[in-house]
Amino acid sequence: MALGASIRGWRHCRPVVVVDGTYLNGHYGGTLFTACTQDANNSIFILTFGIEDTENDRSWTWFLGNLKKAHGDREGLCFVSDRHNNIKNAIGNVYPGACHGICSYHLLQNLKSRYGRSGHNVTQPFNAAIRAYTLIEYEYHMQELYAINNEVVPEKWSRFHMPRNRYSTMTSNIVESVNAVTKSAKHFPVIALLESLWQTTQTWFCKHKDTAQGAFTTLSSKYEKYIRAMSTVMRNFKVSPINQSTFLVSGETSSFIVNIEQRTYTCRTLQVNQLPCPHALATIASMKMDPYDFCSYYYTREAYMNAY
Incomplete structure (x- = not known):
């Protein structure tokens, strides 16, 4: 089950998918498969659900195959899951170009x-x-x-050894949260279970859409607060130009090299998170540039609105 709203909104979320399977407690048993991601405000964005008899290579390949059929592929796609060999094998079969990270x-x-x-x-x-x-x-x-x-x-x-960017998604906690919310529905027959999951998804989407419409900042509220908090920390750093595009950013205990043209920082925080760190903000401020130009689209209010 993949709702049209999820399919349309997926391209406005970071290309990181968290997957997991959990046992159903009804008379007929079975396993509920879930795939979700996070929106621009770090809220859970449900992608799809699937029901199978058990977890094995065939069932996970079936689920991920339908996920790909509904949502397509993405450049830089990264999956996060527990250390389940069936998930690893299915990702390799269905998404050979994707990266697979283990839940820390x-x-x-x-x-x-x-x-x-x-x-x-x-x-x-x-x-x-x-x-x-x-x-x-x-x-x-x-x-x-x-x-x-x-x-x-x-x-x-x-995080350092991941060949693709998993942003800040180091665990599969968002799927565990979905499992906790839908715990009572796991006793239902299949049709009633799907209707309950549909209603939960619909409720969350309406709630997040209202939140997005009420925001008037460049970034979503969570990351707007982050940027403002980092802006106070950046005052502890001194920026010294090395040449036209390269700067030395020094603090009390550490120093970093910043290339503002190439957007490379030896602390690597900006490259990985795609959000300015205090060292980057100090350099951006000294150059009188706009810090929002250094933020990924996936953290913006526009992406938050478009996802819903």
Whole structure:
């Protein structure tokens, strides 16, 4: 089940799809497959639902094949899921050009159950490593993990090593949220279940459309607040020109090189998030440029409105 509103709005959301399957509790059993993403205000944007007997290569290939048929493909497409081999295999078959990232929360739980008994806290170095923007930062926190256990392998979960941009979607929590909201409906027969899911999607879409129409800022409200918060932090940085387009941005504890023409920053925050970080904002302000020109379309009020 893919609603027309979801199909039309998808191209105005970031090209990151989170997928998961959950058991149905009704008389006939079965599995509910869900695919969703996030809109310009980071709200959950439901793409499609599917129902199958169980999770295997065939069922996930069927679900993702129908997802592709309804929503098409996207440049830079990235999937996020738990470490389910059936999902991995299906993505490779249906979306051979897409990237597949592992949910960091599920992987952390696996690490904690396996290595947590040693008395070491793996949470802090793990979360720092997966969110690292630079190789130096990543390797520093990986050394902390290796000190706990040198068998930890950074397969598909590090932001730095992802070949495609997964933006800020490091977990599959948005699908888990949908599963929690639709928990009672999982006891219904199939037709009633689909009607309930349809009503939930419709309700959310109406709510977010009203919110989008009530915004009068360039970005959505969440990212407008982010930019304004970063604008206060940027005052702690000093900008020194190296040449016409390259600048040294210095703070109390760190320095970064910024190329304003190529929009490359050695902190890599802008390249990954496609939002100006404090170092970028300091440089943009010194050049008297518009910071909104450096924000991705996917964070704008226009994208928020167009999605609904």
